[in-house]
Amino acid sequence: MKDRLLKERCLRLKLILTDVDGVMTDGSIFVLPSGEEARVFNVKDGYGIVLAHAAGIETGIITGRASTTVTERARTLGMSVVKQGSLDKGRLFAEILAEKSLQAHEVAYIGDDYPDLPVLQQAGLSAAPADAPIAVKEAAFMIMENAGGRGALREFIESxxxxxxxxxxxxxxxxxEIRD
Ligand SMILES: [Mg+2]
Incomplete structure (x- = not known):
């Protein structure tokens, strides 16, 4: 039953959105002596983004923090949506829908913390990494076996x-060539 529902939800998707800190990363932020920030991204997640694009699905980022490292990572991967700098992620999600002329059921989202709840509740397909708080996992349609920064985004895209x-x-x- 859930498999059929999952397939229906997945077939409608045109855009996969992800949170950054705690999903594309393990949540760590290196604060350098200069005050600049640095993050570690996972190459396996990056290849997942490549796969989504090859499958004809656009990708994008919604993040509460504004950072040039995020802009650069999105540019490198060819992600077409970057929304940063507001903890009101529900508003950022609404802006994306309007700008891309999409409906919520055409968009997937993976997020790991309480500010992600409005988007997890509205997106056509939602997921939380294995290490998200219980209430966040309960709000998500799918719970990943992998943690943030450890392949959760790749797992979501492959699913x-x-x-x-x-x-x-x-x-x-x-x-x-693979056998699946
Ligand atoms: Mg997060």
């Missing part, structure tokens, strides 16, 4: 592609 029966053909389009 979506699998449910769309798109993982094998997407990899084949990149010259990679």
């Amino acid at each position: 979506i592609l699998r449910a769309r029966e798109a993982l094998v053909p997407t990899l084949a389009s990149l010259g990679i």
